Amino acid sequence: MNNTPDDITLVNRFRQGDERAFNEIVHRYKKQIYYTIFRMVRNSDDAMDLAQDTFVRAYKAIAEFNCDSSLYTWLYRIAVNLSINYMNRNKTKDWQSLDDVVKPLRSPTANPGRAIEEKELNIALRKAIQQLPEKQRAIFVLRFYQDLSHKEIAAILDRSEGSVKANYFHAIQKLKEELSEFQTR
Amino acid sequence: MKNEHVYEYLIDYLEDQLDADEMFAVEAHLTGCESCSGELDNLRHTFALLNQDRLVEPDSVAWANFLPNVRQRLDMETKAWWQILWPRFIPAVVAACTVVLMFITPIFVPFSSNNADNWLYTFDDYHNDPYSDLSALVNDDADMVSTELLALVDQDEVIDYLDQDDALELWPTESDDLIMEDVELPELIEETGRVTELFDEMDTNTRKQFFDELNKFNLNLS
Numbered sequence: 119m120n121n122t123p124d125d126i127t128l129v130n131r132f133r134q135g136d137e138r139a140f141n142e143i144v145h146r147y148k149k150q151i152y153y154t155i156f157r158m159v160r161n162s163d164d165a166m167d168l169a170q171d172t173f174v175r176a177y178k179a180i181a182e183f184n185c186d187s188s189l190y191t192w193l194y195r196i197a198v199n200l201s202i203n204y205m206n207r208n209k210t211k212d213w214q215s216l217d218d219v220v221k222p223l224r225s226p227t228a229n230p231g232r233a234i235e236e237k238e239l240n241i242a243l244r245k246a247i248q249q250l251p252e253k254q255r256a257i258f259v260l261r262f263y264q265d266l267s268h269k270e271i272a273a274i275l276d277r278s279e280g281s282v283k284a285n286y287f288h289a290i291q292k293l294k295e296e297l298s299e300f301q302t303r
Numbered sequence: 304m305k306n307e308h309v310y311e312y313l314i315d316y317l318e319d320q321l322d323a324d325e326m327f328a329v330e331a332h333l334t335g336c337e338s339c340s341g342e343l344d345n346l347r348h349t350f351a352l353l354n355q356d357r358l359v360e361p362d363s364v365a366w367a368n369f370l371p372n373v374r375q376r377l378d379m380e381t382k383a384w385w386q387i388l389w390p391r392f393i394p395a396v397v398a399a400c401t402v403v404l405m406f407i408t409p410i411f412v413p414f415s416s417n418n419a420d421n422w423l424y425t426f427d428d429y430h431n432d433p434y435s436d437l438s439a440l441v442n443d444d445a446d447m448v449s450t451e452l453l454a455l456v457d458q459d460e461v462i463d464y465l466d467q468d469d470a471l472e473l474w475p476t477e478s479d480d481l482i483m484e485d486v487e488l489p490e491l492i493e494e495t496g497r498v499t500e501l502f503d504e505m506d507t508n509t510r511k512q513f514f515d516e517l518n519k520f521n522l523n524l525s
Binding site: 141144145148149152153156157162166169170171173174177178236239240243244247262286287290293294297300 | 311314345346348349352353355356357358359361365366369370372373376377380
């Protein structure tokens with residue numbers, strides 16, 4: 119039997135003053151929120167900072183949360199809004215933290231050509247995703263990496279499902295073009 | 304759908320989002336359409352590339368600190384601004400208070416007490432003229448304290464000096480024991496030493512003039 123309380127139970131307990139319920143919410147969603155933000159902002163330190171900020175805002179705004187919707191959708195909405203604000207503030211920022219340069223999976227000595235290729239691909243992927251408009255980037259990340267449905271994304275971004283679908287389609291098309299160099303290899 | 308391209312369905316097809324009828328129609332079209340098949344291959348390859356975009360996974364310490372950091376931020380945000388800033392300014396405030404006290408204390412001490420210890424602080428201003436300085440001690444607001452000190456504390460040195468000159472004698476008004484109970488601070492002795500130095504510098508007339516001044520305050524002089 120699964121004794122793990124569901125999200126709504128945790129929210130209700132937290133609203134009644136149980137701080138441990140909030141801790142449980144943080145533990146439950148911190149990784150998903152961080153990964154989503156990182157995919158959008160492409161900087162691990164800033165992503166961690168924004169992820170923590172997401173829960174601080176959730177804590178303070180828990181009274182506004184409508185239990186008819188899901189908690190994670192609400193958390194994603196806060197995280198995406200923070201990320202979009204961050205991206206708007208840092209539009210000219212096009213650098214990656216040294217810590218964020220993903221090391222090739224294979225040892226360079228084993229196959230130097232492959233290692234260089236992986237590094238090039240990593241840079242190309244980052245550039246391709248970063249050139250997407252902020253909301254389109256958010257839709258792409260939520261759909262492709264977080265596997266949320268168009269309906270859930272529409273609820274998070276307060277848009278119609280059709281608009282989300284269209285934006286996702288255009289995002290994929292742009293990424294396909296940006297990565298076309300790697301299609302023929 | 305058989306004769307129309309199905310580009311707009313291909314992403315949903317790859318993501319398995321089509322219902323059974325749509326899926327069947329798309330697959331039927333793809334068997335006879337090189338353009339849509341080629342586009343499907345391109346999309347499939349793009350998806351494969353995008354799936355290689357790896358996450359930067361924070362280390363275990365960063366995850367362990369996640370909740371404490373959130374809690375710390377909440378504490379910071381619920382505190383008033385002065386509660387947050389106060390600890391940073393404590394050293395500066397302490398230093399400022401110390402400086403202010405250093406300036407204020409000499410001003411208030413002579414008026415606040417007749418305690419002989421405090422009288423020491425009235426020795427701040429010296430002039431070139433020993434008589435003026437000693438007279439100032441007698442005539443300022445702490446005059447009674449200063450003259451008592453001359454009488455009670457430093458009598459030995461003063462009397463010794465005066466005895467040498469066979470001039471005036473200054474007699475103690477209280478016993479030596481009582482004097483030592485009242486003023487035992489080494490600093491006080493040092494300060495009274497400065498008074499005797501001033502005596503040393505006086506000529507006979509100045510000395511007489513000074514003791515005349517002391518007499519105005521009913522010192523037990525003979």
